[in-house]
Amino acid sequence: MSLKIISPGLLTTIQDTGRHGYQKDGMVVSGAMDAVALRIANILAGNEENEAALEITMMGPKIVFEEDVLLALTGGDLSASIDDAPVKMWRPVLVRKGSTLAFGKPVKGCRAYLAVSGGFDLPKVMGSYATYLRAGVGGFGGRALKAGDLVPCKGPTPKAMQLMAELTDSAIGKTHAQVAFTFDPRLFPAYEENPTIRALKGPEYDQFTENSQNYIWNEKFLVTPQSDRMGYRLLGMTLALKEEAELVSSAVSFGTVQVPVEGNPIVLMADHQTTGGYPRIVQVISADFSKLAQVPPGKSVRFTEVSLDEAHQLYMNQEKSIEQVKRALQIKAWR
Amino acid sequence: MQAFRLYPLGDTAIVVQLGHEINDKTHAKVRAFAAYLEQFPFTGMLEYVPAFTTVTIYYNPWVVSERGSLDPYEKVTSVIQTMLFFSGDGVKKQVERVVEIPVLYGGEYGPDLEFVATHNALTPEEVIAIHASTDYQAYMIGFAPGFPYLGGMNARIAAPRKETPLASIPAGSVGIAGKQTGIYPIATPGGWQLIGRTPLSLFDPARECPSLLKAGDRIRFVPISEEEYQRRKEQGQ
Structure with missing residues (x-):
C-alpha cells in the first residue's frame, strides 16, 4: 500500500525525530521542526514515536489512500479534510480506501504532521528517515514530495489493526471514522500566533550591550520571510556586542539564538549547521520548540527568561504528558 | 586533573571548554576527551561534537535524570568531571591518521x-x-x-x-x-x-x-x- 501524492503542497517532507550521532561529522540533525507533534502523531497511529511521518508546511498536499489506513494528524491546524468533510486532529482516524486527504487554509500554526500506522517503507540513511534537503539525504530520495509520488507504507501495526476493526462499523457508508474518546488538550503543545518563547541566557549573553540585553527580553521580533527549516531570521532592533570579539567556532543546537555581525538574530532550527562562530545571546528551551516551530513568517515572537532548572522542569513535564498520552491510549485504544 | 570549564548550551547540551586558543595543545586535549567519550558514552548521552577548544555533549534530560528524579545538569556535570579526571593525562596519545x-x-x-x-x-x-x-x-x-x-x-x-x-x-x-x-x-x-x-x-x-x-x-x-x-x-x- 502507498500514499498517492496528487499535489505536494508547499513543502511536504518525510521526517522523524532526527539523525543523531553524526554531528561530529558535520551532519545536521534535521527531523521534525515540531518533534513533539510528530511523536504524538506516531503514538496515536500505534507506531514507535520516532517512526517516519510527513511534515506538512503551510499549504498541505492532496493525498489518496490506496487501502484502509489508520492515521493521525497533529501539529498546526491546516484545515484538513477527507473527501471534503473536516477531519479531527490529535486522535486516531480510520480512513477508507480511495478517500482523499486535502488541506485548506492554515488556521493555527504552520506545520502539520501525518503519521500512518506502521510508518513508511523507506530506507534509513545514517540511522534516520529524516529528509535533509540541502544535502539531498534521507526521506523520499532526499527531496520534498512531488505530484505523482507513491510513498510506500509498511502496513498497520497489530494494535492498529485491532482498532481499525473496531472502527469499521462506524465507518460504514463514510469516508472515515475517528475514535469516540478525546484527550485532555493540556497534554498537547499549545500554539499561539505571536508567542512568548522561554529562553536561557546564551553563552555570550554578557558580551552584548546593556541595550541589546534589555531589548531581547522586552521587545518583539518579526519572523521574516527568509525563515526556513534551517533557521528563523528575526527582525527587531539590531543587537550589538560591547566590543568586537573574535569567537572560536563551536557546536550550536536547536534553539540557539545567534547574532551575526549585522545584528539581526537567527534562531537555529531543525536543519541548523552543527557548528557556528557567532555570539549566542539566548537559547530557547526545549519545551518551547513546538510553539516556536509553529510560528509562520510574518508573525512575531518575544523572549522571556527562565532558569536552567525551570527549563528542565518544563522538559520533564512535557515528557510526562507524552507518557500520559501513551497510557491513555493503552487503556482506551489498544485494549 | 586538567584545567576546564563547564557551561550549559541550552537544556540538552553541556560544553566542556578545554582551552581558549586554536593550538595543538588544546586540540590534543579535545581529541583525547572525545576519544574517551566515544569509548565510554554515559547513559542519556546522545552525541558529542568536538570543536577547536570545546567538546559539546548532547544529552536527554529525561534519561539522565532517571525520569525526573535527579537534577539533570548536576548529574551530567558530575559524570563529566569524573570522566575528565580519568581521561586526563593517563590517556595514550591518539594515533594520527x-x-x-x-x-x-x-x-x-x-x-x-x-x-x-x-x-x-x-x-x-x-x-x-x-x-x-x-x-x-x-x-x-x-x-x-x-x-x-x-x-x-x-x-x-x-x-x-x-x-x-x-x-x-x-x-x-x-x-x-x-x-x-x-x-x-x-x-x-x-x-x-x-x-x-x-x-x-x-x-x-x-x-x-x-x-x-x-x-x-x-x-x-x-x-x-x-x-x-x-x-x-x-x-x-
Missing part, C-alpha cells in the same frame, strides 16, 4: 588559482607547490557535512574571499579564504577562491563512515593530472 587528498589544480577546476597567484606575487606553480608542501591539521568537522576546518596553511598564499559569493560551488572544490584552506564536501553557495578540485568524495551518506575526514586527521594535498582526476573520479575513489 594521514589522509592524502589528490587535487587537480587550476584550469576549470580551480578558476581562481591565477587570482591567488597574482594577489601574492607568485606564479600558479608556486601557489600549488606551497599549498601541497605542508601537512594540515583537521581541527574540527563542521559548517557542512564532512567539511574540515584545516590549520597550517602558509600565509604566503592567503587570499581574500570573493566579494560576490558563487551561488553553487561544486563538491570537491579546494579553496582559500583568508588564511584558511578547505574542501567543499557538497555543492553549496560560497565565497572562497577556488584553486582546484579533488575527485574524492568527502561525504557519502551510503558509507559506513559518511565523512572521509575526522577531527584529528592530518591532511596532505597531492597534485594530480587531469587523466588521473578522471580515472579516480570514474573509480569513485
Whole structure:
C-alpha cells in the first residue's frame, strides 16, 4: 500500500525525530521542526514515536489512500479534510480506501504532521528517515514530495489493526471514522500566533550591550520571510556586542539564538549547521520548540527568561504528558 | 586533573571548554576527551561534537535524570568531571591518521588559482607547490557535512574571499579564504577562491563512515593530472 501524492503542497517532507550521532561529522540533525507533534502523531497511529511521518508546511498536499489506513494528524491546524468533510486532529482516524486527504487554509500554526500506522517503507540513511534537503539525504530520495509520488507504507501495526476493526462499523457508508474518546488538550503543545518563547541566557549573553540585553527580553521580533527549516531570521532592533570579539567556532543546537555581525538574530532550527562562530545571546528551551516551530513568517515572537532548572522542569513535564498520552491510549485504544 | 570549564548550551547540551586558543595543545586535549567519550558514552548521552577548544555533549534530560528524579545538569556535570579526571593525562596519545587528498589544480577546476597567484606575487606553480608542501591539521568537522576546518596553511598564499559569493560551488572544490584552506564536501553557495578540485568524495551518506575526514586527521594535498582526476573520479575513489 502507498500514499498517492496528487499535489505536494508547499513543502511536504518525510521526517522523524532526527539523525543523531553524526554531528561530529558535520551532519545536521534535521527531523521534525515540531518533534513533539510528530511523536504524538506516531503514538496515536500505534507506531514507535520516532517512526517516519510527513511534515506538512503551510499549504498541505492532496493525498489518496490506496487501502484502509489508520492515521493521525497533529501539529498546526491546516484545515484538513477527507473527501471534503473536516477531519479531527490529535486522535486516531480510520480512513477508507480511495478517500482523499486535502488541506485548506492554515488556521493555527504552520506545520502539520501525518503519521500512518506502521510508518513508511523507506530506507534509513545514517540511522534516520529524516529528509535533509540541502544535502539531498534521507526521506523520499532526499527531496520534498512531488505530484505523482507513491510513498510506500509498511502496513498497520497489530494494535492498529485491532482498532481499525473496531472502527469499521462506524465507518460504514463514510469516508472515515475517528475514535469516540478525546484527550485532555493540556497534554498537547499549545500554539499561539505571536508567542512568548522561554529562553536561557546564551553563552555570550554578557558580551552584548546593556541595550541589546534589555531589548531581547522586552521587545518583539518579526519572523521574516527568509525563515526556513534551517533557521528563523528575526527582525527587531539590531543587537550589538560591547566590543568586537573574535569567537572560536563551536557546536550550536536547536534553539540557539545567534547574532551575526549585522545584528539581526537567527534562531537555529531543525536543519541548523552543527557548528557556528557567532555570539549566542539566548537559547530557547526545549519545551518551547513546538510553539516556536509553529510560528509562520510574518508573525512575531518575544523572549522571556527562565532558569536552567525551570527549563528542565518544563522538559520533564512535557515528557510526562507524552507518557500520559501513551497510557491513555493503552487503556482506551489498544485494549 | 586538567584545567576546564563547564557551561550549559541550552537544556540538552553541556560544553566542556578545554582551552581558549586554536593550538595543538588544546586540540590534543579535545581529541583525547572525545576519544574517551566515544569509548565510554554515559547513559542519556546522545552525541558529542568536538570543536577547536570545546567538546559539546548532547544529552536527554529525561534519561539522565532517571525520569525526573535527579537534577539533570548536576548529574551530567558530575559524570563529566569524573570522566575528565580519568581521561586526563593517563590517556595514550591518539594515533594520527594521514589522509592524502589528490587535487587537480587550476584550469576549470580551480578558476581562481591565477587570482591567488597574482594577489601574492607568485606564479600558479608556486601557489600549488606551497599549498601541497605542508601537512594540515583537521581541527574540527563542521559548517557542512564532512567539511574540515584545516590549520597550517602558509600565509604566503592567503587570499581574500570573493566579494560576490558563487551561488553553487561544486563538491570537491579546494579553496582559500583568508588564511584558511578547505574542501567543499557538497555543492553549496560560497565565497572562497577556488584553486582546484579533488575527485574524492568527502561525504557519502551510503558509507559506513559518511565523512572521509575526522577531527584529528592530518591532511596532505597531492597534485594530480587531469587523466588521473578522471580515472579516480570514474573509480569513485
